[in-house]
Every structure is written in structure tokens, then in C-alpha cells.
Amino acid sequence: MKYExxxxxxxxxxxxxxxxxxxxxxxxANYIDVGHNFNYWFAIxxxxxxxxxxxxxxYRIFSISLGFLFxxxxxxxxxxxxxxxxxxxxxxxVILATALIILYWLAWSKLKDREAQASTIxxxx
Amino acid sequence: MEPLSFVFxxxxxxxILGLLYVSASSWASFLGVYLLIMIFLAILILIxxxxxxxxxxxxxxxxxxxxxxxxxxxxxxxxFLLPIFVRYLVEGFDKTLVVIxxxxxxxxxxxxxxxxxxxxxxxxxxxxxxxxxVLIYIYSQLWQLGDLPRIIAAAFGLAVAxxxxxxxxxxxxx
Numbered sequence: 001m002k003y004e005x006x007x008x009x010x011x012x013x014x015x016x017x018x019x020x021x022x023x024x025x026x027x028x029a030n031y032i033d034v035g036h037n038f039n040y041w042f043a044i045x046x047x048x049x050x051x052x053x054x055x056x057x058x059y060r061i062f063s064i065s066l067g068f069l070f071x072x073x074x075x076x077x078x079x080x081x082x083x084x085x086x087x088x089x090x091x092x093x094v095i096l097a098t099a100l101i102i103l104y105w106l107a108w109s110k111l112k113d114r115e116a117q118a119s120t121i122x123x124x125x
Numbered sequence: 126m127e128p129l130s131f132v133f134x135x136x137x138x139x140x141i142l143g144l145l146y147v148s149a150s151s152w153a154s155f156l157g158v159y160l161l162i163m164i165f166l167a168i169l170i171l172i173x174x175x176x177x178x179x180x181x182x183x184x185x186x187x188x189x190x191x192x193x194x195x196x197x198x199x200x201x202x203x204x205f206l207l208p209i210f211v212r213y214l215v216e217g218f219d220k221t222l223v224v225i226x227x228x229x230x231x232x233x234x235x236x237x238x239x240x241x242x243x244x245x246x247x248x249x250x251x252x253x254x255x256x257x258x259v260l261i262y263i264y265s266q267l268w269q270l271g272d273l274p275r276i277i278a279a280a281f282g283l284a285v286a287x288x289x290x291x292x293x294x295x296x297x298x299x
Binding site for chain 1: 133134135136137139140141143144146147148150151195196199200202203206207209210213214216217244245246247248251
């Protein structure tokens with residue numbers, strides 16, 4: 001019961017961090033785009049990178065890490081959605097190749113067949 | 126390392142789905158819409174199939190279903206990112222013959238991996254479907270490129286089919 005309660009609190013805090021980090025990124029990007037001569041999308045990109053670094057650094061605190069990572073997702077997908085058509089094919093190719101490489105690594109190392117996973121666990125025991 | 130990869134999996138899958146949506150919608154023709162509908166249908170079918178499989182095996186729990194859902198999403202992402210990647214590769218190098226041949230190699234390579242690999246079902250399904258889509262895309266591009274690429278592609282396909290038949294499908298005499 002206590003474990004479930006903790007999980008719910010973690011989820012709530014993750015959600016709060018996600019919402020506030022998004023709000024901070026968009027409001028700041030909007031502010032510096034209007035008031036100062038600074039590119040809106042570059043500001044969004046900077047926030048994405050910053051959030052990603054924070055999420056990696058504090059990866060043991062799931063609520064913060066997941067909140068920032070999902071905020072990164074929203075920011076980067078928005079960034080790509082608005083600018084993907086203008087990018088050069090080579091750059092698009094690099095993005096997709098990187099995504100594919102990570103996806104293959106993930107599938108190869110973390111999503112093995114259940115039987116193979118069970119036998120590995122048995123061997124370790 | 127383990128908690129880090131655990132934390133990263135779901136946000137990364139969400140990012141990949143977003144990337145799939147963005148790259149398919151930037152296709153700027155009915156093909157993009159068609160691709161998006163296919164992706165959506167593929168996800169639905171895979172989720173249904175994997176949940177049925179879980180029920181049959183008697184492991185019907187929320188964790189097993191979530192695991193299946195994750196596997197299905199990764200398979201679908203691999204299957205649809207591969208042809209989009211090859212499309213950018215072909216377009217990026219102005220549809221030169223070398224790149225078309227490279228696309229053929231990639232397409233046949235992944236399809237054969239999907240056909241004959243025995244482990245890692247996630248990659249098997251993703252590669253099989255993705256490799257097939259790559260081949261369909263490459264062969265659809267050949268008609269605009271003239272006779273020589275068409276001849277090369279037909280010869281390449283024939284050679285692959287013959288070699289695979291010789292290596293993998295040979296009947297053993299008793």
C-alpha cells in the first residue's frame with residue numbers, strides 16, 4: 001500500500017515537473033524571441049539539451065528524470081515538426097540513422113525474447 | 126547503467142513515434158498520409174496480437190501487457206523508420222545508381238535477417254516488414270531511372286533469391 005502511494009506521488013511530481021518545465025521553455029523562448037533578437041527555435045533547442053542533461057544527471061530520481069525527459073520529447077517533436085521540411089536530406093538522414101541505431105541497440109539488448117531472458121536469469125542465478 | 130536505460134526506454138519510444146509522425150507527414154503527398162494510416166493500423170494489429178498471445182500463454186498481467194506493448198511499438202518503429210531512412214538516403218544523393226544499389230542491399234539484407242533470424246522477435250518482425258517496405262520503395266523508384274538500373278535491380282533480386290535458395294532451402298537427401 002505504501003509502495004503504491006509512493007508511486008502515485010512520484011507520478012504526480014513527475015507530471016508537475018513535466019508541465020512546469022514545458023511552460024518555462026515556451027514562455028522563455030517566446031519572451032526572448034519578442035524582446036530580444038534571439039531565435040525562438042534555438043531557445044527551444046537549448047532548453048531541450050539542458051533538460052536532457054539534467055535528466056541524465058539525476059536519473060536515480062525517477063520523477064525528475066521522467067518529467068524532464070517527456071518535456072524534452074514534446075519540445076524536440078515540436079521543433080522537428082516545424083523545421084523538418086526545411087532541413088537538408090543529409091541532416092534528416094543523420095537524425096533517422098541515429099534513431100535507428102539506438103532503436104536496434106535497445107531491441108537487441110533490452111527486448112530479447114522472453115525465453116532467452118529467462119535462461120540468462122537462470123544462468124546468473 | 127540499468128536504471129538509466131530503464132528510465133530512458135519510454136521517453137525514447139515516445140520520441141521515436143513522434144519522429145515517425147513528423148517524417149511521414151513531411152512526405153508531402155498522399156504517400157505520407159497512407160504511411161501514417163499504415164503505422165496506426167500496424168500498431169493496433171500488433172497490440173491486439175500480442176495481447177491475445179499473452180492470454181493464450183496464461184501470463185495475462187498488466188506488466189506482461191505493458192511489455193508486449195513496448196515490444197510492438199519498437200517493432201513498428203523499426204519497420205517504418207527503415208524505409209523512411211532509405212528514402213532520405215536515396216533523395217539525399219540525387220537517386221544515383223550506387224545509392225539505389227545500396228538501397229537494394231539494405232532492403233534485401235534486412236528482409237533476409239527478418240526471414241531467417243531465430244532469436245529476438247522484436248527485430249525479426251521489424252526487419253521483415255521494414256526490409257519489404259524498403260524493397261517496394263526502391264523498386265518503385267526504378268521506373269523513373271531508365272533501363273540500366275531496372276536491369277541491375279532485377280538481376281540483383283534474382284541473384285539474392287537463387288543464393289538464398291541454395292544456402293538455406295536445400296533439400297537434404299536421406
